[in-house]
Amino acid sequence: MQFKHPEILYFLFLLVIPVLVHLFQLRRFQKEYFTNVRFLKELNMQTRKSSKIKKWLLLFTRLLLLACLILAFAQPFFKASDDNNKSNEMVILLDNSFSMQAKGSKGELLKRAVQDILENTPEDQQFSLITPTNAYWDTDVKSIQKELQNINYGSIPFNPDFLITKAETKKPNTGKDIVVITDAVNLESQSISKLDPKSPVYFIVPEAQNKNNVAVDSVYIYQTLENLYEIAVDLKANGTVNDETSVALYNGKELTAKTLVTFDQPSKTLNFTIPKKDFHGYVSVSDNSLAYDNEYYFSISKPEKSNVLVIGDEAKNKFLSRIYTDDDFVFNSVQPGSVDYNSLEKQDAILLNELTEIPQALITTLKSLYEKGGNIIVIPSAEASVQNLNSLMAAFGNASLLTLNNNERQITKISFSHPLYQTVFERQIKNFQYPKVNNSFTIKGTALPVLSYADQTPFLASLTNRMGNVYLFSAPINKQNTNFQNSPLVVFTFYNMGQNNNKTGVFAYKIGENQNLIIDALLSKDEVVTVKNDVSDFIPMQQILNNKIKLSFGDYPETAGNYSVVKNENVLKNISFNYPRTESDLGLQNSNIVKDYTKTDSVSTVYNDIKSLRTASELWKWFIIGALVFLLLELFIQKFVK
Template sequence: MLFKNPTVLYGLLFLLVPIIVHLFQLRKFRKVAFSNVAFLKPLLTQTRKSRTLKKWLTLFARLLAVACVVITFAQPFFPSITDSPADDSLIVYLDNSYSMQAKGIDGVLYQNAVNQLIEKLPSDLNLSVFTNDQVYKNVSRQEIANELLNATYAPTALSNEQILLKAQSLLGTQDQKATLLWISDFQRSGEQPFQGNGDQLKTELVKLEAVQNQNISIDSAYITVNDASERFVDVFITANYQIDAPVTVSLYNDNILLAKTTASLTNQNGSAQFKIPANTVLNSYLEIVDEGLKFDNQLFLSTNKREKIKVLHVNDSGNDFLKNIYTSDEFDYQNTTFSQLNYNSIKDQDVVVVNEVNTLPSNFAVELNKFMSAGKTLVVIPSLSGQGYSALNGAGNPQSLPVEKRIVSINFDHPLLRDVFSKRVTNFQYPKVENIAFAKASLNKILSFEDGSSFLWQDGNTFFFAAPLNEGNSNFQNSPLVVPIFYKLGLRNRESGNLYQQLGKNNQVTLPIKLEQDQIVELALGEQRLIPEQRAYDSYVELQTGTEVSQPGTYQVLLKNEPIASLSFNVTREENKNDFYNVEELGANTLSSVSEFVQQYKERAQASDLWKFFLTGALFFLICELMILKFIK
C-alpha cells in the first residue's frame, strides 16, 4: 500500500492523546463508610469489571477512528498490477489541420475536442500536448486552455511517423512510458496502413467524425489568357457529392464585389470564368457559399503591376523577326548588331537573344555567363561557322552539318510550354532545317527532330537552338510554333498565370525589385510580419517561403515599410479529401469522444484508491464508540 500524501501520517501521533487520557485518569475515588456492605461486595466487583471493559473498548474505538481519519487524508492506494507508475504520464496529440473544421454532433470537431479536454481532465494533472505546429510540455489544463481555444488551424498535418516521433521526444527519460492520446479525424495519407504504436507509448485513439461530409470547394484558379488587352481567370469548382443546382462564384477585388457568375457541376466538377482588363491589379479573393468545410470556400488571388520586360536582341542574321513578337505594350525591346553592342547594357536586361553571331569574344561570354548566373534568360541561335561558343556555360562550338531534318516532336510537359496548347497536337505542318550547328540529344529538350535529337533544349537558364533560324536555312520563322516559343521565353522570369502559392510548400517567387545594399523585403498580413528567405540579384529579388507562412490570405510585400507588391497564399486542397481510416483499420483501442477516454482514464487512476474505505471505517468506529458509551453499563 502506498500513500499520495505520506507526510499526513505524522498525524498518527495524535493516537497518544486518548492513550494518555486512558492511563492517567484524573478522577480520584474516596472511600465512604457504609453499613451492611457484605451483601454488596459481589455486585461491586461485577460493576468494576464492566467499567474496565467499557473503558478498553472505548479506547480501541477512539484509536481506530483517529487512525482511519489520518490515513484517509494520506490517500492510500494500491499500485496497479497491469500499469507501472510511469504510465500516469499523459501525452496528447490534438490534430488542428483544416479538415477538423468539419461539424460533429456537438459542433466543430476541433473546438469540441478542446472543450472536452479542458472540462473533463483533472485540474491537477500534468500533461504534454502537441498539435501540428505547437508543443506544450509538462503543463496543466489551465495553462494551455487559452492557447488551445485561440489556436489557428495548421496548413499541413503531421504524418503518423512524425506524430509518434514527436510524442517519444516528449518523454522525460529513455525508459519512461506514457499514454498517448491521439485525437484526430484520421484522414488517410498515402496508401500505407495505419501505424499508431510506439515502443514506449500506450496509444489511445479518439476518432472524431463529422455529421455529414458533403462539401463544395474552390479547387484552383488560373489566368488562361494573359495578353496586352485582357485576362481571363478560370476557376475550377469540385464537390464530393452529386449536386444539380449551379454554384454561385463571387470575385472580390480590394473587398469590393467585382463580378458574379455560376458554375454547373458535371460529375462533381465544374468551372467558371471571369474576364478582367489586363491592367487590373488584383488584390482579390473568390468566394462560394457552402455549409461544409469553411477554408475552401475562399481562394485568395493577387497580381502586381506589370513592368515591361526588357529584351535585348544581339542580331547578326540580317532579319529582325522578333520585333513582331516582343511588342511595345509588354516589352522594352532592343535590336542591335554585335558590333554596336554596349556590354554594360546586358546586366539590365531580362532576356538576351544571341542570334547568329559569328564570333563570341571571351569578355562577351563572361558577361553572358554572369547574366545567366543572375537567373535571367539567355537564348542562343548559333551561326554555322560560329567561334567562341564553348566559353558559354553548357555550350560547345558549332559544327556545320548539311543535313535536312524535320521538327516533329513537342514536349508539352516542359514548363516553357505548359498551358500553351489547349490540346496535344501531333499532326501539324512540320518546320524543317537545311543545316544544323549542334547535334545533341539533350535530356531537357523542348522541340525534337524526327531522329530524336534536340532542336530546342534548355540548360539551366540558357535555351539553345540546334540550327540558325534565318529563312535561307529554316522555315521555322513561318511556323505557328515561333510565336508561343519566343513569347514564353520572354515571360519566363515574370508572372505568367500563377495567382497564388500554397501554404506548407517550399515556394520560390521572383519579384522585379532592385534592392540596395542591406535592404530586405518583408511580408505583412494584418499585424503579422515576417522576413522570408531572400536572394537579391541585379534587377530582381528571389523569395523562398516555407512553413513560416502559415495563414491564408494576400500578403503585402514591404520595402522600407512601403507596399511594393502582393503575394497570395492558400491552404492546399488535400485537406478536403473525403477519405478517412475506418475503425477496423485503426484497431481496437479506438474511442469516439474525448469524454469517453477521460472517463476511462479516471477510472484506471482511481480503481485502487483506499481512502473511501478508511473514511467509512472512521465513521464506523465513531458510531461504535457512541454505542459502547450508551449501551454497555
C-alpha cells in the same frame, strides 16, 4: 500476490496461541452419584463428543479470523497488468489541419475534440499537447483552457511521426502514453511508422457527416487579349455536389462578376474577363463544408515591358525584332563582339542566336542572370563546338548536346501542358503543318521537352530553377536550315520566352512552399521590405542583387490573403498567398491504417482504460470481510452448537 507491508506477516506466528490454548485447556469434572447411572453414562458420552467437535470448530474459525486480520493489515494485492508504464507521461497529438473544419454529429471536429479534452481530462492530470503549429509542455487543462478554445486551423499537414520526434527530443528516454486525435484525412502509414502498436497508443478518429466539398483549386491567365485578360478559374467538387454553387470574383472588396456552376463532373473551369491592369482580389465560392478552400487570392500586375537582348548576327536577328515589338518589350540586338557586360544584369531575357564561340566571361554572367530570375535562350550554331555549347549548358543544369546530325527531321509534338504554352492553345492540336529541320543536334539530359521531333527527342527543351528559365534549341533556326520561322508557333514561342515571370502572370503563392520572388528595387544596406496587409505583416528573407531584391517567404505568412511588398510605405508589388489544397478531399480519410492501435471514441475512455490497466487489485477488503464472516461464524457456533 504481493504485500504492501510484508513485515506484518511475522504476526502469523500468533496463530500458535489459539492452538496452544486448545491443546492445554483442561477441565475438572465433579462426580455425582445417582441411583441409576445407565442413562447418565450415555448422556455423558454424547456431551463430551459434541463438545470436542465444537472446540475444533472454534479453533479453526479463530485461526482463520486471526489470519484474515493479519493478512488484511499486510495489504495484499495483485500487480496491475500495465504496471510497467505507470510512470509514463501523457502526450496528446491534436490534428488542427483544415480538414478538421468539417462538421461531425456534434459540430466542427476540432472544436469538439478540444471540448472533449477540456471536459474529460482530470484537473490534476499533467500532459503535453502538440499540434502541427503549437506545443504546450507539461501543462494541465486549466492552464491552457483559453489557448485551446482559441486554437486556429493550420496549413501544415498532420504528421504524428514528426510530432513524436518533437516530444522525444524534449524528453528523451521517457515513457509516453500517446493519444492521437485526427480525422485521418491524407494520413499515410509512413507518418505513423514511429508509433509502436505494443506501446500505449490511443487513436480518436472523429468522422465528418458531410464529405462533399467544393474548392477553388487555381487561377491563371487563360488568354491575353489586346486590352483584356481572360482568366480561368479551376474548381473541384469532392464527393457528390448536386446543388448549384455560387462563384464570385472580387477585385479588393468590389464585386466584379458572379455566376452559378453545376458540377456534372468533378472538375469545372470558369472563365472571366478582366481589364488588362492591376488586379488584387480573389475568387469565392459558397460552400457549406470546409471554409478554408472557398477563397483563392491572386494578384495580376499591369504588364511591364521586358528587357530582351539578342546577341548574334544582325541579319539573323531580324525576325526577332518583329516579335519583340515596342508595345511589350525593350528590344536590343548586338553583335557578339560588342557586348556591354555591365548591361546584361538589367535584362529580363538574353538570347544567344547562333554564336560560333561563347566566351567564359559571358557564360559566368548568364549563369548569374539565371540565378536572379532571368531567361536564357540558346540557339546553337551548326559551326559551334559541341564542347563549348555543353560548357554553357553545364552552368544551368543537366542538359547537353550530341554531335550534329545531317538528317532531315520533322517537329511533330507540342507539350501543351508546358508553362510556355499554357495560355496559347484553347484545345490540343494534333494535325498541323509540321516544321522541319535539315541539320540538328540531339539534346540529352533532364531538360523538359517543349517541342519534339517524331523520334520523341526535343527540338526545344527547358530548364528552370523556379525563378529563371533556360530554353535550348537543338538546331539553328535560320531559313536555310529550317522553316520554323514560317510556322505559327514561332511568335508564341519566342514571345513567351521573352516574358519575365516576375513581371507578368498571376502572382499567387502557396503558403509553406518557400517560394521566391525577385522584384526591381534599390535598397540601402540597412533597408528592408515588408510584406503586409490590413491584418498582419512579416519581413521575408531578402537578398540584394544589384538593382533587384530576391525575397524568400519560407513558411510565412500564416494566413491566406492579398498582400503587398512595401518599402517605406511605398507599394513595390502586390502578391497573394493561399493555403495548399491538400485537405480538400474529405473522402481521403484513411482510418484503416490505425487498426493495429487502440481505437476509442473519447478522452474519458482513454483515462479510464489507463486507470483500470494500471490500478493494482487490492485484496485487504476481502480479508476484512473474511474476518467478519469468521467472527460471525464463531458467534454462531458458540450459540447454536451444543
